[in-house]
Amino acid sequence: MVKIVSKCLILFAAMAFSFTGAFAQDYPTQPIRIIVPYTAGGSSDYVGRTVGAKLQENLGRPVVVENRPGGNAIIGTELVAKARPDGYTLLVAGFSVLAANMAMYQNLPYDTLRDFAPITNVQDSQIVVAVNPKVPVNSIKELIAYAKANPGKLNYGSAGVGNTLHLAGEIFCLTTGVKMTHIPYKGASQALTDLLGGSIQLMFDLPQTPLSNIQAGRLKALAVTGEKRLDVLPDVPTMAQAGVPEYDFATWTGLVAPANTPPAIVDRLFKEITKALNQPAVRDSFAKQAMVVKPNASPEAFRQFIKNEIDRIRKVVQAADIKPEG
Amino acid sequence: MIRFRSLRDFFAGLMFVAFGGAAVWLAQAYPFGNAGRMGPAYFPTLVGSLLIILGAFVVVRGLAVHGQKPGSFHFRPLILVLAGIVLFGFTLERLGLMIAIFTLVVFSSLGGSEFRYRGVLFLAAVLALGSFLVFIYGLGLQIPAWPFSY
Amino acid sequence: MELLGNIGLGLGVALTLVNLVYCFVGVLVGTLVGVLPGLGPLATMAMLLPLTFNLSPVTALIMLAGIYYGAQYGGSTTAILVNLPGESSSVVTCLDGYQMARQGRAGPALAVAALGSFFAGTFATLVIAAFAPPLAEVALNFGPAAYFSLMVLGLVSAVVLAAGSLLKAFCMILLGILLGLIGTDVNSGMARFTFNISALSDGIGFVIVAMGVFGFTEVILNLELKEKREILTKKVKNLWLTKSEFKAAAPAVVRGTLLGCMLGILPGGGALLSSFAAYSLEKKISKNRAQFGKGAIEGVAAPEAANNAGAQTSFIPLLTLGIPSNPVMALMIGAMMIHNIQPGPQIVINQPQLFWGMIASMWIGNLMLVIFNLPLIGMWVRLLSVPYRLLFPSILLFCGIGIYSLSSNTFDIYIAALFGLLGYIFVKLECEPAPLMLGFILGPMLEEYLRRAMLLSRGDPTIFLTNSISAGMLIASAILLVIVIVPTGRKKREDVFTE
Numbered sequence: 006m007v008k009i010v011s012k013c014l015i016l017f018a019a020m021a022f023s024f025t026g027a028f029a030q031d032y033p034t035q036p037i038r039i040i041v042p043y044t045a046g047g048s049s050d051y052v053g054r055t056v057g058a059k060l061q062e063n064l065g066r067p068v069v070v071e072n073r074p075g076g077n078a079i080i081g082t083e084l085v086a087k088a089r090p091d092g093y094t095l096l097v098a099g100f101s102v103l104a105a106n107m108a109m110y111q112n113l114p115y116d117t118l119r120d121f122a123p124i125t126n127v128q129d130s131q132i133v134v135a136v137n138p139k140v141p142v143n144s145i146k147e148l149i150a151y152a153k154a155n156p157g158k159l160n161y162g163s164a165g166v167g168n169t170l171h172l173a174g175e176i177f178c179l180t181t182g183v184k185m186t187h188i189p190y191k192g193a194s195q196a197l198t199d200l201l202g203g204s205i206q207l208m209f210d211l212p213q214t215p216l217s218n219i220q221a222g223r224l225k226a227l228a229v230t231g232e233k234r235l236d237v238l239p240d241v242p243t244m245a246q247a248g249v250p251e252y253d254f255a256t257w258t259g260l261v262a263p264a265n266t267p268p269a270i271v272d273r274l275f276k277e278i279t280k281a282l283n284q285p286a287v288r289d290s291f292a293k294q295a296m297v298v299k300p301n302a303s304p305e306a307f308r309q310f311i312k313n314e315i316d317r318i319r320k321v322v323q324a325a326d327i328k329p330e331g
Numbered sequence: 332m333i334r335f336r337s338l339r340d341f342f343a344g345l346m347f348v349a350f351g352g353a354a355v356w357l358a359q360a361y362p363f364g365n366a367g368r369m370g371p372a373y374f375p376t377l378v379g380s381l382l383i384i385l386g387a388f389v390v391v392r393g394l395a396v397h398g399q400k401p402g403s404f405h406f407r408p409l410i411l412v413l414a415g416i417v418l419f420g421f422t423l424e425r426l427g428l429m430i431a432i433f434t435l436v437v438f439s440s441l442g443g444s445e446f447r448y449r450g451v452l453f454l455a456a457v458l459a460l461g462s463f464l465v466f467i468y469g470l471g472l473q474i475p476a477w478p479f480s481y
Numbered sequence: 482m483e484l485l486g487n488i489g490l491g492l493g494v495a496l497t498l499v500n501l502v503y504c505f506v507g508v509l510v511g512t513l514v515g516v517l518p519g520l521g522p523l524a525t526m527a528m529l530l531p532l533t534f535n536l537s538p539v540t541a542l543i544m545l546a547g548i549y550y551g552a553q554y555g556g557s558t559t560a561i562l563v564n565l566p567g568e569s570s571s572v573v574t575c576l577d578g579y580q581m582a583r584q585g586r587a588g589p590a591l592a593v594a595a596l597g598s599f600f601a602g603t604f605a606t607l608v609i610a611a612f613a614p615p616l617a618e619v620a621l622n623f624g625p626a627a628y629f630s631l632m633v634l635g636l637v638s639a640v641v642l643a644a645g646s647l648l649k650a651f652c653m654i655l656l657g658i659l660l661g662l663i664g665t666d667v668n669s670g671m672a673r674f675t676f677n678i679s680a681l682s683d684g685i686g687f688v689i690v691a692m693g694v695f696g697f698t699e700v701i702l703n704l705e706l707k708e709k710r711e712i713l714t715k716k717v718k719n720l721w722l723t724k725s726e727f728k729a730a731a732p733a734v735v736r737g738t739l740l741g742c743m744l745g746i747l748p749g750g751g752a753l754l755s756s757f758a759a760y761s762l763e764k765k766i767s768k769n770r771a772q773f774g775k776g777a778i779e780g781v782a783a784p785e786a787a788n789n790a791g792a793q794t795s796f797i798p799l800l801t802l803g804i805p806s807n808p809v810m811a812l813m814i815g816a817m818m819i820h821n822i823q824p825g826p827q828i829v830i831n832q833p834q835l836f837w838g839m840i841a842s843m844w845i846g847n848l849m850l851v852i853f854n855l856p857l858i859g860m861w862v863r864l865l866s867v868p869y870r871l872l873f874p875s876i877l878l879f880c881g882i883g884i885y886s887l888s889s890n891t892f893d894i895y896i897a898a899l900f901g902l903l904g905y906i907f908v909k910l911e912c913e914p915a916p917l918m919l920g921f922i923l924g925p926m927l928e929e930y931l932r933r934a935m936l937l938s939r940g941d942p943t944i945f946l947t948n949s950i951s952a953g954m955l956i957a958s959a960i961l962l963v964i965v966i967v968p969t970g971r972k973k974r975e976d977v978f979t980e
Contacts, residue, residue, distance in 0.1 A: 044808055045527035046815025054819065058534070071473060072527055075888060076682040077665070083679065114679065160937060166670025188936055191667050191929070194805050198748050201802065202621040204937055213818070217803045217825020293821055340649070343910040347652045354659045357674055367940020371666040371673055374928040375659065382655040389648055402909035408704035409905060412877070413898050416697065419881050420894030428882075435881065436874040443704050443870050454871055458878055471528060472520075472886050 032092055032270050036067040041097045042081025044074040048211065051294065052127050052258050053097040059281035077165070078102045079114065086120035090263040092270035099258030101169045104314040108322040109167045117315065122266045123307040124274050126259035127282060128296040131231035132173045133241065135215045135224045136207040137200055145228045145247040152183035159185045160205040162196030167327055172318065173209040173254045175325040180252045200224065211256065212238065212295030230254045236292050259307060271304050337398020340389050347386030354379030411442030427477040428467070432459040484611055487837045494838030495845050500543050503536065507544035508846050511551020512854065515558070518565040518696060519688055519883015522552035526812050538820035539835050543842040545816055549809050550602070550843070553792050554850045557594040557785055561587060562861060563876055565696040569687050569753050570788035572918050573760045575695055577773060577780030584776050587865060588720035591858045593730045593778055594785040595851050601738040601786035602847030605793035608742050610840050617801040620746045625937060626944050629930035630954035632923050635754045637958045638761035639919040640965050647966070650916045657920025660685065668932045680892040689893050690921060692880045693900025694914045700873045701905055720858055730782035733763050737783035741790025748798045748806040757919055759787035793843055800828060800836060
């Protein structure tokens with residue numbers, strides 16, 4: 006009796022193990038959904054669609070991008086946090102969703118480290134400091150001097166309270182010791198409109214939004230964060246070159262799966278995505294949008310990176326006292 | 332004995348006062364700020380208060396100015412149609428579009444004046460098939476068609 | 482002349498077979514999508530975006546643009562036939578268009594909508610071709626104070642929309658503002674009136690409220706009529722405009738077009754205002770004033786022309802400055818990025834064939850739409866003769882699917898049902914929904930610009946008067962308010978005396 010039961014147990018265990026192994030080998034057998042928690046047309050959307058197209062090529066299964074905007078990206082993120090961990094639902098998420106939200110909201114319906122299995126980072130975006138040409142400064146140093154002489158006078162725009170652009174600006178003020186007034190908007194393009202019109206004087210923005218206006222001379226770009234100059238803006242110095250090395254800010258976007266997704270599937274996705282990202286054509290198309298392709302060495306490395314980012318931002322939010330509570 | 336000249340206006344005014352009052356009451360939870368830096372509660376309180384005042388005027392008009400009674404409520408179409416819609420939403424993700432369509436068509440048709448079983452079920456079937464072809468197959472909308480797809 | 486040369490270049494691009502085919506596909510899909518209540522051009526464009534990857538950039542953009550203004554045409558069809566506004570700009574068309582349909586004049590209503598839109602589209606295309614860059618400059622001069630005053634002007638004109646009691650109309654505007662404030666407050670990041678429901682954190686969608694208040698309520702009301710149900714098409718007079726209708730509608734179309742062109746270039750929500758403003762203007766200056774709300778043809782002609790003109794000119798900030806005026810334009814930017822094109826001031830110089838090709842194809846798209854839609858009028862009118870017991874569940878279903886397709890959230894359907902109930906109560910208490918809708922749209926924008934202007938002026942309220950554009954609009958609002966209230970005040974006194 007005991008023999009039969011134990012044989013059954015062993016058989017069952019063997020089946021279970023081989024099942025997960027076979028599962029990973031058979032993956033994918035269904036279409037894959039990549040959720041983008043923003044409306045179509047933004048940089049996260051671009052990441053989702055580019056990566057999705059490549060995955061579809063390499064995995065041979067349809068990959069569908071679904072836009073689930075709303076609630077500062079919380080709605081789409083919550084959806085994936087609660088989705089089945091079978092590798093068929095993925096999320097494009099980055100700095101603001103995984104790190105900044107954790108630092109700012111008390112009642113978040115997800116916990117980044119608990120609810121997600123990170124796959125890899127896809128791209129890093131530096132921040133460009135864009136000012137309206139009417140502002141009498143031509144370099145970052147001059148900007149800091151002007152801001153120190155006129156505390157609170159300069160207005161900088163962002164895409165919302167607690168948004169990446171807001172945090173980038175606050176970190177700048179904290180690091181350089183200046184005081185500027187933050188003006189929140191419903192989106193970066195609305196802020197850009199007022200920047201062009203002169204109602205606000207500067208923005209700490211992702212490069213692709215003001216890019217064409219900078220190139221046309223309607224805006225002045227004083228500097229970019231990061232180690233290297235942007236290919237699309239070769240005349241704009243980095244923060245270090247402009248004399249403010251202490252200000253370093255980059256935002257990043259990557260892909261995650263729900264927690265408890267089988268590691269074999271996560272690894273498979275990691276391999277396919279990094280393979281796609283390392284193709285020169287893909288790197289170039291990202292570079293044209295001022296995004297730097299930067300996959301991690303492994304899913305574990307991505308997880309550690311996210312953890313560090315959460316801690317870093319928590320400190321900033323506390324120091325700047327940002328509270329979009331509701 | 333209060334003479335209600337226009338019950339229509341009287342109740343309309345009460346409704347406005349109620350909504351305005353609710354807004355002002357709920358807005359107490361948010362910071363008010365001042366005219367220079369308005370907080371999230373500033374504008375709603377302003378608008379809500381204005382609505383209370385104007386709503387009170389409407390109530391007074393209901394008492395003073397000759398008007399009509401509210402239009403009569405026909406509860407059967409009201410409740411059945413709304414129930415059909417709510418049930419449609421309830422069954423859509425749990426039981427899929429096909430069943431949701433049947434639910435919607437049956438309930439809302441019950442709200443109409445003529446209900447013929449064959450006609451209603453036939454309509455539901457046609458709509459279900461058509462919706463499947465046009466929305467799910469043709470346009471590729473992400474709607475579950477059958478139970479437990481999600 | 483350089484302009485002719487550019488138009489020639491554009492036509493050369495737009496008239497290639499590929500671009501013609503995709504233009505047609507775009508406007509066809511757009512019309513169908515616009516006719517279906519709920520499902521909007523944004524969702525459709527997002528769904529069809531992957532299809533455009535393998536097309537050339539010009540072709541892709543032509544198709545997407547076709548979907549957008551095709552939806553404007555389609556949205557007016559449902560507004561007229563079943564009182565369902567597919568887009569915020571079609572709400573006003575419901576007011577008189579649906580009444581015309583009830584009187585058996587659905588044909589003329591649809592005809593004037595199509596023709597008016599075509600005229601507006603042609604005119605707007607010329608405006609874009611000739612004046613795009615300077616108009617963009619004008620748009621940039623609108624700061625928060627100016628936008629605030631524009632919204633005030635818009636709200637005052639909303640009072641004109643009211644057919645009945647002014648006092649109650651004003652209350653409905655205020656109520657609409659309060660409902661519009663549900664959601665996250667831009668200036669503080671706080672969620673207001675959301676009861677911790679995450680689906681409400683971005684507010685209630687306009688389409689959802691419109692479905693409920695206009696669509697569901699109308700169905701319920703029609704079911705009540707039972708024996709007294711008016712059979713809509715027994716009295717179908719003709720499918721085309723009579724001479725007098727044409728004469729009445731033509732100037733309305735011109736005025737609507739001009740208004741739409743002016744308001745459409747403002748990135749901060751100008752196009753939404755255009756149809757409301759056109760309607761209010763017509764109502765105020767028309768000798769036919771009493772007919773408005775009961776089936777005045779100018780009440781369909783002007784808003785339809787205005788919203789099509791506004792839709793076309795809202796491309797200007799996109800094509801010249803790279804700034805999207807609304808979420809649809811933002812999607813176009815995304816599409817351009819995928820094709821490695823940088824939207825912005827450089828496009829005219831770097832990619833002239835793209836710029837002019839798009840402009841030319843807009844006109845061609847409008848032409849296709851009018852040719853395509855006019856013969857369909859007969860079909861639509863015949864659709865109205867389907868027994869109501871078959872028609873209304875279909876309407877409810879398409880609304881339901883349309884609502885769900887917005888955010889794949891069944892909660893939205895419940896909210897729409899709630900608004901169906903509210904709409905019913907409103908009608909029984911003789912409170913009009915149109916002012917509510919306008920307050921709903923304008924209220925949150927009004928607050929946003931007010932607070933932003935005050936933030937920028939550091940608490941100094943005189944900014945609304947020192948900014949010349951803002952001052953001008955506030956003065957216009959005051960004048961309009963006086964014009965609106967004073968004559969009716971006199972009339973009310975007469976009413977009271979006759980009681």
